[in-house]
Amino acid sequence: MATLLSARGRRQSAAPAGPGGEVLLALPPSLPATLGCDAVGVPARYGFRLLSRLPGDGCVFADTDWWWWIVPAGSDADLRWPLPACYAAGGYVPDRRPRLIHRPGTTSPYTPPIPLYLMICQLTGVAPAWTVPGVGTRL
Numbered sequence: 001m002a003t004l005l006s007a008r009g010r011r012q013s014a015a016p017a018g019p020g021g022e023v024l025l026a027l028p029p030s031l032p033a034t035l036g037c038d039a040v041g042v043p044a045r046y047g048f049r050l051l052s053r054l055p056g057d058g059c060v061f062a063d064t065d066w067w068w069w070i071v072p073a074g075s076d077a078d079l080r081w082p083l084p085a086c087y088a089a090g091g092y093v094p095d096r097r098p099r100l101i102h103r104p105g106t107t108s109p110y111t112p113p114i115p116l117y118l119m120i121c122q123l124t125g126v127a128p129a130w131t132v133p134g135v136g137t138r139l
Helices: 044-053 113-124
Strands: 022-024 038-043 060-062 066-071 086-088 092-094 099-102
Touching (some): 038 044, 038 113, 066 092, 066 113
């Protein structure tokens, strides 16, 4: 809880709403998204458990129903994020007034996607699965 921005007296909100009722999660200017920016959302009931267990948390946005972790663009390549998780390419999420609630202690806005994926799989009871194209075995 100590890392929540509300405790620091400063909050960052999402950018204005765009077409389709979506907003772009606006990162603090001091945390450039040099690898592009996508977001992974989970229902709020999983939020605190994920935040407390993940190593190297990045920026986390939340509203009353969803929490969104910032991940590098393309973090959905060759894997399926398990339901009820939601992958938001480009960092565009439904406009429910998400606010930045966690800012990392580093200069990177990202949460490492593989630990996040594995934790979401564990919390939802789904076995992790991904494919690597062009990789095979020879016997």
